[in-house]
Amino acid sequence: MNTLVKGKNEASGKYTESEFKMTVDEGVEIDVLVSKPKTAGPHGALIFAHGGGGCLMTAKSYKHAVIEYGIELECVTFNVDYRLGPATKAPGGVMDFYKTVKHIIEKAADWDVDPAKIILCGESGGSMIVCGAAYELAKNDEAHLIKNMWL
Helix, strand or coil: CEECCCCHHHHCCCEEEEEEEEEEECCEEEEEEEEEECCCCCEEEEEEECCCCCCCCCHHHHHHHHHHHHHHHCCEEEEECCCCCCCCCCCHHHHHHHHHHHHHHHCHHHHCEEEEEEEEEECCHHHHHHHHHHHHHHHCCCHHHCCEEEC
């Protein structure tokens, strides 16, 4: 993981910020912004889908709000920069988020995350992305992998 930008929370010693590239299709990567408490874990995780109707905004648009969620919940946050329409046809953004959720759960130990404490969160159009990913989880008999959804 690469260091992103030192923010006020990193400077205060509470959190570190980083990002990683997630391969969602052959030759296609998306960014995932991560904020992680410096306290001992394992921690719960909040995996976030930004608003914008599936065709506007970015993960960076919601960066500070998502970090604040992490501070309040004392959890690791993953802010997913899923692909947007109309350039990416549905269900592209949903599948980006679903694949990222699966990857985070599979690699939970790498971020000191308790895989039994995963929450999916979406705002506005991001709620549609989260619901679509939850549908994919249910369809694949994987709904037990998440603890809750916050829409």
